Amino acid sequence: MATPKLKSYSCDFETTTDPNDCRVWAVGIIEIEPTFSNYYESNDIDYFFKFAEKNGGKFFFHNLKFDGNFIVSRLFERGYEWSTEKKPMTFDMTLSNMGQWYMVDVYYGQKSKGRVKKFTIYDSLKKLPMPVKAIAKSFGLPIMKGDIDYHVYRPVGHKLTKEESAYLRNDVEIVARALYIQMEENKLTAMTVGSDALDNFKLSLDENNKKSKRLFDYHFPTFNVELDNEFRPAYKGGFTWVNPKWQGIPVGKGMVFDVNSLYPAMMRYKLLPYGDPIPFNGKYEEDEKHPLYIQKISFGFDLKDGHIPTIQIKGNLSWKQNEYLTSSNGEVEDFMLTNVDWKLIQDHYHVYDIEFTGGYKFRAKTGMFDTYIDYWTEQKKQAKKDKNLGLYQLSKLMLNSLYGKFASNPKVTGKYPRYDKETGVVKYKLKEIDEFKDPVYTPMGCFITAYAREMTIRTAQTVFDRILYCDTDSIHILGTDIPEDIKHMIHDSDLGKWAHESTFARAKFVRQKTYVEDVILEDGGTHLDVKCAGMPDSVKQYVTFENFSVGFTLDPKDPNNDGKKFKMLPSVVKGGVVLKDTIFTIK
Numbered sequence: 040m041a042t043p044k045l046k047s048y049s050c051d052f053e054t055t056t057d058p059n060d061c062r063v064w065a066v067g068i069i070e071i072e073p074t075f076s077n078y079y080e081s082n083d084i085d086y087f088f089k090f091a092e093k094n095g096g097k098f099f100f101h102n103l104k105f106d107g108n109f110i111v112s113r114l115f116e117r118g119y120e121w122s123t124e125k126k127p128m129t130f131d132m133t134l135s136n137m138g139q140w141y142m143v144d145v146y147y148g149q150k151s152k153g154r155v156k157k158f159t160i161y162d163s164l165k166k167l168p169m170p171v172k173a174i175a176k177s178f179g180l181p182i183m184k185g186d187i188d189y190h191v192y193r194p195v196g197h198k199l200t201k202e203e204s205a206y207l208r209n210d211v212e213i214v215a216r217a218l219y220i221q222m223e224e225n226k227l228t229a230m231t232v233g234s235d236a237l238d239n240f241k242l243s244l245d246e247n248n249k250k251s252k253r254l255f256d257y258h259f260p261t262f263n264v265e266l267d268n269e270f271r272p273a274y275k276g277g278f279t280w281v282n283p284k285w286q287g288i289p290v291g292k293g294m295v296f297d298v299n300s301l302y303p304a305m306m307r308y309k310l311l312p313y314g315d316p317i318p319f320n321g322k323y324e325e326d327e328k329h330p331l332y333i334q335k336i337s338f339g340f341d342l343k344d345g346h347i348p349t350i351q352i353k354g355n356l357s358w359k360q361n362e363y364l365t366s367s368n369g370e371v372e373d374f375m376l377t378n379v380d381w382k383l384i385q386d387h388y389h390v391y392d393i394e395f396t397g398g399y400k401f402r403a404k405t406g407m408f409d410t411y412i413d414y415w416t417e418q419k420k421q422a423k424k425d426k427n428l429g430l431y432q433l434s435k436l437m438l439n440s441l442y443g444k445f446a447s448n449p450k451v452t453g454k455y456p457r458y459d460k461e462t463g464v465v466k467y468k469l470k471e472i473d474e475f476k477d478p479v480y481t482p483m484g485c486f487i488t489a490y491a492r493e494m495t496i497r498t499a500q501t502v503f504d505r506i507l508y509c510d511t512d513s514i515h516i517l518g519t520d521i522p523e524d525i526k527h528m529i530h531d532s533d534l535g536k537w538a539h540e541s542t543f544a545r546a547k548f549v550r551q552k553t554y555v556e557d558v559i560l561e562d563g564g565t566h567l568d569v570k571c572a573g574m575p576d577s578v579k580q581y582v583t584f585e586n587f588s589v590g591f592t593l594d595p596k597d598p599n600n601d602g603k604k605f606k607m608l609p610s611v612v613k614g615g616v617v618l619k620d621t622i623f624t625i626k
Contacts, residue, residue, distance in 0.1 A: 046096040047071040047222065049163065049215035050087065052106045053207060054615060056190055061614035063109055064193045067207040068098075071215045071222070078208055082197055084113055091158040092147045101171055101214050103140040103162035107132075109615035110143060110160060112465050115458040119145070125155055134454045136469055141165060141230060163214050165231040166221060168436075175213045178220065179428025182209050220429045227437075236441035237479070243411040258313040258407060259480035264449050266316070267478040269399070272375035273333045273485040274446045277511030278492045279551045280347065280363055285507050285517075287588060289547050293507060293517045295556070296529070296537040298494065301512035303416070303438045304535030305490040306408040312401035312482045322395035323378070329400035333485060334381060336374050336395055339367045340388040347500050347509075349380075349387050349492070361551060379489040383496060401482060412438065416534060446484025449475050463613035498537065501525060508548045513540065515548070515556075543568075547587060553625060555587045571625065578606055578623050591625040 053065035063084035070077035079090060087110075091098060100106040114130050122129035127149050133141040140162050148156035167174055172184040185206045199207070221227045227235040244254040298304065312331045323332045342348050348363035352372060358364065371392050376384070384390065419434035421427075452474045454467040491512070499506045499514050501524040508515040516522070519542055521529065530536035543556040544565050552572040557565040569579045569587070578593050593606070606623035609616045 046094065047218070048096060048098050049211045049218060050098050050100050050106075051207060051210045051214075052084070052087075052100075052109055053187075053189075053203070054109065054617075055193065056617055057192075058610065058612045058617045058619075061612045061617050062195070063615070064197050065199055065203065065207055067211045069208070069211045069215045071099075071219050073219070073223075075212050075215055075219075078212070080199065080204060080207060082199060084109060085117075088113070088117065091145070092156075095156065095158050098158060098160045099163040099166075099214065099218060100160065101163045101167070101210075103143075103160065103164070104138065105609065105616060107140045107143060107160070107162075108465065108611060111456050112458075112463070112613075112615050114145065115456075115465065116463075121456050125157075127155060132456065134456075134467060136452055136454060138454070138467070161230060163218060166235075167214065167217050168232065171210055171213050174217050177428065177432040178217045179426070179431075180213055180216050182212060182216075184213060185209055217429070217432075220433055225433060227433075232436050232440045233444040233447070236437050237444045239437065240408070240411045240441055243414065244407075246410075259445075259483065260315055261477045262316075262481075264475050264478065267449055267481050270316075270333055270375075270481045270485060271446075271448075273377050273380070273489075274481060275351070275380075275485075275488055275492070277488070278349070278495050279361075279510045281508050281548045281550060281554075282506055285548060287547065287549055289545060289584075290507060290517055291545055292519050292543065293515060293546055293556075294519055294521070294542050295513060295515050295540040296525075297540040298512040299530070299532060299536055299538050300416070300438055300534055301491050301494065302442045302487055303408075303412050305487050305494070306442060307412045307534060308405065309486070309490045310403045310405055311407060311486055312403050313407065314402045316399035316401055316482065318397065318399055320397045323398060323400060326400055329402055331403045331482075331486065332378050332398055332400040333482065334376055334378065334395060334398035336376055336381065336393065337371050338374070338390045338393040339369060339371045340364075340384070340390050341366045342388055345503055346387040347496055347503065347506070349383055349496055377485050377489040379486065379493055383493050387496075387500075399482075408441075411441070412534075420532070442484060442487045445479045445487070446481045447479060449478045451476050464611060466611070494535075498525060498528065507546065508554060510552065515546070515554075541568075545584065547584065549588060549625065555582065555584055557584065573606075574623060574625075575606055587625075589625055593623045 048068050048070055051067045052063045054063050055061060064082055066081045066084060066087045068079045068087065068090060069075060118128060120129050121131065123131050125146055127146055130143055130145045132143045135141070142162070143160040144157055145160070146155045146157045150156055169177065175183045187203055187206045221235070227239065229235045229238055241251045241255045242248050245251045310331065317329055323334055340350060342365040348365050350364045351362065352358040352364065353360050415434045415437045419431055419438065422431035422434060450473065452470055454469055457466050457468055459466065495509055495512065495514065499509050502514070502516050502522045505516040505518055505522065506514060507517055525537060528537050529539065531538050541558045543558050546554065546556040548554040552570060554570050556568045558568045559565055567582070567584060569582050581593055606621050607618040608621050610619055
């Protein structure tokens with residue numbers, strides 16, 4: 040007899056904001072099924088546990104890092120213990136060393152033949168990496184996220200108003216509808232969207248799905264952690280840079296160009312590594328069978344005149360971690376570089392005192408990702424044509440979530456909860472014994488990101504006299520005439536081409552990921568587009584073109600402010616976590 044399929048639910052807690060009275064005042068649960076009609080709510084957190092213990096299944100909270108604190112605190116209060124032994128009245132959890140919540144397994148009873156009853160709690164933010172409000176908009180759902188006053192006092196036993204009930208239901212139904220599109224309509228059932236993408240890619244390697252695992256293992260053999268550590272320093276992120284000539288200075292009209300699916304384009308068109316790495320000593324020698332390599336190199340450097348800097352040195356206190364350097368100041372530094380990065384560095388810098396100390400070379404080919412990229416690109420195009428925003432957003436997630444999975448860190452040592460019975464506060468401590476998983480294939484991540492940086496930097500270099508700012512897949516340039524050097528690279532939708540994203544009337548670039556642009560709208564008006572890492576929308580409403588600069592501060596205690604919303608930071612207290620208004624400053 041087949042085991043019945045576990046039901047899945049989207050859930051949410053509404054909580055008080057008083058650190059001296061931290062508790063859940065509303066619980067919303069909705070089953071993830073076609074009609075979204077099975078909705079349940081309560082004003083008591085214990086309702087959630089009784090529901091989960093009665094029904095079992097999978098329970099998704101959006102941003103489990105917040106709700107999970109209430110869950111774990113209440114589990115301890117109910118007599119549960121943290122354990123990895125999978126026995127009744129225990130729970131286990133997957134919590135990264137950086138505090139990322141993934142799942143909580145709760146073992147609540149005994150079945151026959153020694154089996155244990157359990158339910159599992161997941162973070163839907165790992166499946167849908169965006170706020171609930173953005174999910175509703177991006178997926179084109181028939182309901183939108185509302186708003187309530189979180190600071191109103193609600194006593195124990197508070198009965199939900201119609202407005203509160205409607206708000207809560209909307210929240211859980213928005214997430215449920217998006218998860219249904221992922222998990223039921225498209226059979227993407229992994230714990231994260233990255234794992235969904237990797238699983239789907241493995242299937243794409245063989246149309247009959249019978250040889251998929253064998254083909255994947257052939258192309259991407261598993262390395263031990265020690266060898267993976269050799270490659271990992273060559274894995275770097277996107278290129279984000281403000282031209283110091285214009286930093287903090289208001290500029291006039293300009294244009295923004297974005298690459299259409301930058302990372303998928305690199306996967307689709309570029310020569311990429313596969314197979315076992317071949318070690319070599321000294322300098323790489325030309326090898327037709329192994330045309331790609333990752334090389335250990337030591338050298339000093341000085342930026343060439345009229346060139347964009349490309350070198351960052353991380354993990355060395357002598358250098359700023361996010362700064363692109365113009366000179367090593369006569370010092371020789373050690374690097375682990377792909378041949379793509381090494382060629383770019385030689386084109387942009389005078390390098391000296393070069394020493395090659397070995398590396399690894401790889402077989403390489405194009406076409407490994409063609410079926411996967413083409414399928415989701417076509418899905419995206421068709422969804423746009425059909426105005427199916429749900430499938431459109433899912434296609435974007437699947438296209439952009441695969442590359443990073445190849446370079447996921449094999450060190451997975453996590454944290455575990457400790458309950459202080461005297462204070463009632465749960466704290467999370469790093470496990471004493473390191474834990475590891477098998478690497479996927481880090482060299483692939485190294486080369487995909489290297490090609491992506493190269494495309495952005497080389498394109499920006501062709502318009503060096505006009506470049507204002509770069510951010511991973513975008514360039515922001517001065518003036519509204521399309522440069523002759525990039526006209527052939529521009530197209531609204533072609534994979535890997537530059538799309539004209541917007542034109543602005545004026546702009547100011549303060550630092551990386553911190554800028555404002557007065558974007559010109561179709562009706563001729565303008566909209567102030569504010570980008571600032573860490574700045575919530577509640578703070579952005581106070582930004583003007585004039586006050587946006589280093590030192591901009593919003594203090595909730597300042598009498599000149601109107602007391603609305605500010606930047607809120609979580610604070611773990613007895614019962615769970617509260618969000619406190621705090622000062623926001625551009626530093």
